[in-house]
Amino acid sequence: MHQPSRRSDRRTRAAPRAARADLYEDVTRRIIAQLEAGRVPWVRPWEAGGVAPGLPRNALTGRPYSGINVLILWSAVAENGWPSQAWLTFRQALAAGGSVRKGARGTCVVYADRFTPEAEAEKAQARGEEAKTIAFLKRFTVFNVEQCEGLRADLAPDPAPLADDEIVPHAEVVIAASGIDVRIGGSRAFYAPGEDFVQLPPRHAFRECVNFYSVALHELTHATGHKTRLDRQILNSFGSKDYAREELVAEMGSAFLCAALGIAPTVRHADYLGAWLDVLRADNRAIFRAASAASKAADWLLARRADSEGGAV
Incomplete structure (x- = not known):
């Protein structure tokens, strides 16, 4: 042989x-x-x-x-x-x-x-x-x-789009069930990793109600990276590649959460586009890692929502 x-x-x-x-x-x-x-x-x-x-x-x-x-x-x-x-x-x-x-x-x-x-x-x-x-x-x-x-008729159907007044209660449950400290006030939205809280402007500061929730989900995705939760690298200096990577995770995490809740995702930080491109060009696995981290963040938040609703999805 x-x-x-x-x-x-x-x-x-x-x-x-x-x-x-x-x-x-x-x-x-x-x-x-x-x-x-x-x-x-x-x-x-x-x-x-x-x-x-x-x-x-x-x-x-x-x-x-x-x-x-x-x-x-x-x-x-x-x-x-x-x-x-x-x-x-x-x-x-x-x-x-x-x-x-x-x-x-x-x-x-x-x-x-x-x-x-x-x-x-x-x-x-x-x-x-x-x-x-x-x-x-x-x-x-x-x-x-x-x-x-020729597919049989009993396959899982596409979910029907939710009206705005139906989206709001679902999104509110995600925020409340997260257990994350969310503070309302001021004109800026951000997550403070050192003190571990999310800051959001009041709802009336947004032209559309759903935009408040897409922003909230972006910041909550950041918060999942805290060492007591999913323990991601989130203490990154502004403008660094690690900062851009975490923003990429938060953008996609928010999009995945929005989709799960029936909200059309938007881009919160389009000005990071150049930084994201630099990250992806330098590392062909970066988008895989970011998407995986975003899914884990979304799953973390949705699991707590399900627990609060007695296991409902």
Whole structure:
């Protein structure tokens, strides 16, 4: 039996690493292109197709997508003008009694996980230590329900848009359930990490009521980074790359929360666009990390809202 050379073995091991690098580069390049064109990927879906605010979700399980997949799927909805944010894999479309239309082009999303190599597990066991895990990223393809046909009628429907007077109570619950000190007054909105409080102007200072809540959710996302919560690096000097990264997390966290509550996301700090581009150009994994942190922040706040409502979503 032919034994591969060490060189060919190295090439075999290098191939998955190259594929992962290409994936990071491909997604980052597309997001940079959108930002350079003035299209913010966490806002644009509500400019096209008449799609209602909401997180993209699996049509069969109802489970929302998270992290970078939210941006990928929102962008696909915007580019194609689809009126739905429900998605299925090829096999799920078959399981749902239908099929993907012939010639339909799927959207590549990613799955991040960790695994422990067998050799590492054995070494750790012998030493009585915890085994080190290795992160990996895997691609898979999904199709919007608009690309499918013959699907059964009982799949999870797109949520109906909420009226402003319905949005307000939901947003108020998120604020109250967070347990974060929110102070109303003055003309500025900010989070003070040292003293751990959020400052917001009064509601009448905003032209539209929902804008008060989108700003509040932005600042609450910052607050989730406190060491007693999700412990992110939030004590960053103004104008630094770390400051820009945290603003990126807060912008996306607010957008994810707004979508979950039925509020159309907006850009709070468009003046940071240049700084965000610098961060993404320097590190093709930065947008993945920021989107992941934003999802964790949104989940943290929504989980407390659910607990306060007796488990209601």
